[in-house]
Amino acid sequence: MNRIRTTAAVALAAVAASVLSSCAVNEMSTGDTGSTLDGYVVGAGSSAQGAAQQSWVAAFQTAHPAVTVDYDPAGSGAGRDTFMEGASDFAGSDRAYTADELAEGRFGRCAPDSTVIELPLYISPIAVVFRLDDVDTLDLDPATIAGIFAGDITDWNDPAIAATNPEAALPDLPITAVHRSDDSGTTENFTDYLHAAAPEVWEWEADGVWPFSGGEAAQGNSGVVDTVGNGVGTIGYADASRAGDLGTAAVRVGDEFVSFSPEAAAAIVDASPLEERRADGDLAISLDRTTEQAGVYPIVLVSYLIACEQYASPRNVEVVREYLAYIASEEGQRAAAVGAGSAPISESLRERAMQAIESISG
Structure with a gap:
């Protein structure tokens, strides 16, 4: 251990x-x-x-x-x-x-x-991390992120990715999506975002266990980061503190693309209510993943x-x-x-x- x-x-x-x-x-x-x-x-x-x-x-x-x-x-x-x-x-x-x-x-x-x-x-924030040669950042909307991890978008030069990244040199390369193999709160928060922000693509409700077979599985945040970093054409999700030198995605919120930051993560927490019917000392937060408030990064782990x-x-x-x-x-x-x-x-x-x-x- x-x-x-x-x-x-x-x-x-x-x-x-x-x-x-x-x-x-x-x-x-x-x-x-x-x-x-x-x-x-x-x-x-x-x-x-x-x-x-x-x-x-x-x-x-x-x-x-x-x-x-x-x-x-x-x-x-x-x-x-x-x-x-x-x-x-x-x-x-x-x-x-x-x-x-x-x-x-x-x-x-x-x-x-x-x-x-x-x-x-x-x-x-939970960062969407990837490894592509000569690409450091991408703008991705919720439906595209959901489509990638659901296995519907399988190539990096897919029109959905190209539409929001017209200046990126997207390769003709298969996407390898990496998810957690363990029961993970990071996975639960990530899938909660996908289900809330792109329900027409991501049919599964939030869960700490990845909901289907497919893609590549890795243990823990460090395992996901290592697997993405050691691959080519890989993409995953991990606590932003582990992103390191990997490429990261800015996420569409309303009419803008918002990159992860501590300030953007805190903004969504302050804008969200507490869960109802809890004891006084139970401060569980009901995150508003679909907010369009400016400067808010919605893929957040609390x-x-x-x-x-x-x-x-x-x-x-x-x-x-x-x-x-x-x-x-x-x-x-x-x-x-x-x-x-x-x-x-x-x-x-x-x-x-x-x-x-x-x-x-x-």
């Missing part, structure tokens, strides 16, 4: 400096004043959060040398299952639990009557930190609460922006998240 268990000695200098420069919202102690917080907590889930978790763990353990945070980026589905089974103190997931899952679920480390806290603290509102045991509850409060703080969000290219949450969302975190008990 690729676990993230970073000690203070390997803390990222820029992140540590940011954290140590001021007292965080969660009042964590830093520097020579010392920290009395100690404990060992385990989290698991979202691989999209991987780079952000590295930054968060490094900075948090720098401030609290007696604390160990062990995060396994095994994937969102694995993280939700692990949390329900009681094998982790918190989870990272690229989607919230569904209403049915919440109604039927028994969360192993939660008190019997406890609700679940779901906090959208990692916001990142990744959640999930915890019990009340734990069955008080052991390490304070560490969980303080770690989540750090992640939600300005310092934590800045650390993720530097380390992972994510979009910092808005102040209004931070206030609601902090209220939910303060309710965590054991």
Whole structure:
């Protein structure tokens, strides 16, 4: 397993400096004043959060040398299952639990009557990445993206691609579409976008499991990026922080093509309502994928930190609460922006998240 268990000695200098420069919202102690917080907590889930978790763990353990945070980026589905089974103190997931899952679920480390806290603290665009010689960027509309991944558009010089890219040197080359092989929140967010924005082409509803055989499958965000990068004529989708030197697509929103950026990702989150009929500490967002608002990038992953509102045991509850409060703080969000290219949450969302975190008990 690729676990993230970073000690203070390997803390990222820029992140540590940011954290140590001021007292965080969660009042964590830093520097020579010392920290009395100690404990060992385990989290698991979202691989999209991987780079952000590295930054968060490094900075948090720098401030609290007696604390160990062990995060396994095994994937969102694995993280939700692990949390329900009681094998982790918190989870990272690229989607919230569904209403049915919440109604039927028994969360192993939660008190019997406890609700679940779901906090959208990692916001990142999902990039449509590709590899074509001499082509660095493409303008693609929703129907064309859906057609490529559905297997209806099979060549790079297809008229649908050429129509929005008249100046691109599109080769006569087969398209190899790459998708995730694991149960993935990135896939669920991507297919949610395809179904909402191009339902006439993408007939399948949102799902963390790729809905049909075909194309090429790869494990995790890093697997998709590696497969696309090592191929020719390949295209895939991945957390934008992993795009690197690959070609990327700008997506049609209304009358413009919008490239991914943290600012464009944050814009759609602020423009979308919370899910209805949820507990007060459950901040699941109902993303508006079909908005035509200017400057909004609609293929967005909103990744959640999930915890019990009340734990069955008080052991390490304070560490969980303080770690989540750090992640939600300005310092934590800045650390993720530097380390992972994510979009910092808005102040209004931070206030609601902090209220939910303060309710965590054991």
